[in-house]
Amino acid sequence: MSRIIYYFSGTGNSLVVARDIARKIDGQFISIPSVIHQEIIKTEADMIGIVFPMYHHGVPLIIKRFINKMDDLEKKYIFGVCTYGNSPGICLKYLERMVKSRGGKLAAGFAVNMPYNYIFPSFVLKDFFHSFVLRKTSKEKQQNMLDHWKQKLEIICEYVQAWKEGELETKADVIEHLVDSLLRDTLQKSVWLKVAGFKGHTNLPFQESIQLMDHGFKCDDKCNRCGICSKICPVKNINMVDGLPVWQHHCEQCFACLQWCPKEAIQFSNRTSRGKRYHHPDVKLSDMMINGKN
Ligand SMILES: Cc1cc2nc3c(=O)[nH]c(=O)nc-3n(C[C@H](O)[C@H](O)[C@H](O)COP(=O)(O)O)c2cc1C
Ligand code: SF4
Ligand code: SF4
Numbered sequence: 001m002s003r004i005i006y007y008f009s010g011t012g013n014s015l016v017v018a019r020d021i022a023r024k025i026d027g028q029f030i031s032i033p034s035v036i037h038q039e040i041i042k043t044e045a046d047m048i049g050i051v052f053p054m055y056h057h058g059v060p061l062i063i064k065r066f067i068n069k070m071d072d073l074e075k076k077y078i079f080g081v082c083t084y085g086n087s088p089g090i091c092l093k094y095l096e097r098m099v100k101s102r103g104g105k106l107a108a109g110f111a112v113n114m115p116y117n118y119i120f121p122s123f124v125l126k127d128f129f130h131s132f133v134l135r136k137t138s139k140e141k142q143q144n145m146l147d148h149w150k151q152k153l154e155i156i157c158e159y160v161q162a163w164k165e166g167e168l169e170t171k172a173d174v175i176e177h178l179v180d181s182l183l184r185d186t187l188q189k190s191v192w193l194k195v196a197g198f199k200g201h202t203n204l205p206f207q208e209s210i211q212l213m214d215h216g217f218k219c220d221d222k223c224n225r226c227g228i229c230s231k232i233c234p235v236k237n238i239n240m241v242d243g244l245p246v247w248q249h250h251c252e253q254c255f256a257c258l259q260w261c262p263k264e265a266i267q268f269s270n271r272t273s274r275g276k277r278y279h280h281p282d283v284k285l286s287d288m289m290i291n292g293k294n
Pocket of ligand 2: 219222223224225226227228229230243244245260261262263264265266
């Protein structure tokens with residue numbers, strides 16, 4: 001019986017979740033960016049875990065691309081784990097749908113609350129579209145989340161090792177379904193592209209339009225031209241030109257470049273410069289590089 005946990009992570013929360021589960025159930029853990037270039041993703045494992053952060057009430061685009069490349073899902077036990085900052089919404093339902101579309105069945109889906117690694121509105125109404133700041137999670141709250149994760153780890157591992165089925169952790173299903181059908185590809189898409197400073201027009205649905213949100217990144221004069229941002233990017237979306245990062249518009253919005261820049265030189269929109277950078281305390285830059293690139 002072999003077990004594989006595939007994961008995607010920008011700031012280490014999902015990496016820790018994947019790593020802890022893999023150790024506990026005696027499985028392998030593999031980063032999705034390290035296999036996504038393969039035409040077909042095959043595995044002999046009979047148990048597959050998919051761990052990812054929730055993005056904009058949904059599933060990162062790379063997870064959709066990953067599942068679309070997976071082969072032979074029919075007879076496997078598949079479970080998902082999303083990490084989230086505020087609310088898991090129905091992102092595990094989206095995952096369930098994706099797995100089903102490939103002939104598989106999501107046996108279970110778990111949601112894990114972790115520190116929020118993205119921006120949120122700071123409610124300066126006169127300049128709403130640029131009033132997004134990095135969210136701060138207090139040390140105490142962070143510790144509570146990490147302690148809670150240790151308990152949840154036991155619950156998840158016990159569940160999947162018993163090959164149980166049926167659990168799907170969601171919240172506010174009705175509202176999420178409503179927003180999804182009415183606002184996701186209209187209002188939500190235009191607000192977020194505006195926040196990112198994207199001035200063009202795109203017919204891409206919201207989930208895919210996120211790739212264009214890297215229009216919001218810039219690097220300031222603290223940059224020491226170390227190139228870490230380019231190396232850490234899980235989808236090779238940053239080229240170094242004359243020693244400085246240039247974003248290529250196929251971004252996942254994982255925020256790894258901004259959060260891991262050692263000089264805090266990367267900003268998004270125009271109010272992140274004073275925000276404290278975040279990454280999971282048990283994850284080192286080298287963990288991200290090794291697991292994200294190989
Ligand atoms: C682009 C983006 C969008 C996000 N959207 C949400 C969201 O809609 N709801 C939420 O609860 N958390 C949201 N988050 C927070 C992350 O899901 C959360 O911090 C996650 O644990 C990060 O995982 P990672 O460290 O593995 O990248 C978002 C983060 C990013 C980068
Ligand atoms: S990681 Fe930061 S300091 Fe290094 S090249 Fe990128 S922007 Fe500049
Ligand atoms: S450019 Fe930055 S935010 Fe976009 S995928 Fe790369 S590391 Fe993540």
